[in-house]
Amino acid sequence: MQLYLPIAEVSVDAFLLLGIGGIVGFLSGMFGVGGGFLITPLLFFIGVPPAVAVATGANQVVASSISGVLAQLKRKAVDFRMGFVLLVSGVVGSAIGIKVFSVMQALGQLDLFVQLSYVVFLGFIGAAMFQESLRALLRSANARAPVRRAHTHSWVHRLPLKMKFRASGLYISVIPPALIGAFVGFLAAIMGVGGGFILVPAMIYLLGMPTKVVIGTSLFQIIFVTAFTTVMHAVNSQTVDMLLALVLILGGVIGAQIGAIVGLRLKAEQLRVLLSLLVLGVALRIGVDLLIRPAELYSVAPGVLP
DSSP states (O other): OOEEEETTTTEEEEHHHHHHHHHHHHHHHHOHHHHHHHHHHHHHHTOHHHHHHHHHHHHHHHHHHHHHHHHHTTTTTOOOHHHHHHHHHHHHHHHHHHHHHHHHHHTTTTHHHHHHHHHHHHHHHHHHHHHHHHHHHHHHHHHTTTOOOOOOOOOOGGSSEEEGGGGEEEEEEEHHHHHHHHHHHHHHHHOOOOHHHHHIIIIIIIIIHHHHHHHHHHHHHHHHHHHHHHHHHHHHOOOOHHHHHHHHHHHHHHHHHHHHHHHSSSHHHHHHHHHHHHHHHHHHHHHHHHSOOOOSSOOOOOOOOO
């Protein structure tokens, strides 16, 4: 069944969109990521313009994150104080990102800018995550290997403006979480991602948060930052396609509940390895698409012709 998307100005298969939403929702519930790093490239691949994919993909990230965080709340696995620090700084970073997005759109370089951002950020983060998660998996398999604990004191713990985060068992400066939140908010605006692929490893390895509260806290922050980003895109660039968003949301909400159940059956090390491989795979695919000669050398973006 074909659906015509009025803002994207393309026709796509409705069941394909439901499947994409379901897959991304599944990943949200299992890994604690919004799934925007996957849904936006998938929309690229089926012909949705990058500007619309970024702005509309954030809608689905909000829905799947809400579904995922509800599952985590039942397990009392959300650090609300840490989430609020990440949230406030994330909104600031998102506002800056919206400005950059608008400038690139005015210059006519938005498509290239978004795709290059995906290749650079996903490639770097995916490689770092894979290296660390593989080490953790090998350590868990070899009981004699020295164990590097995530909760160790480092330069992060020596910074001023300390705050107690009871749910995480931490007493650290608010500066590192604020910087992380701002960076994630910036990425949400320019890439249409929730930022969980950065937020989750940063909270584990940099802040020293226990893995059991990281997923729920990450999803809590993602909900509000991506919701703010979506509203700003709708107001500033009118690139949110609500029909596309509704179909993706329907699949995402169902997938997130299934993902949360499956995530409980896997070890934390296994989850991190799978997530890193997924991030690297998406970065590789986008990079290949940038290098391959397109079938059509010239195209007209939606809304350019009067």
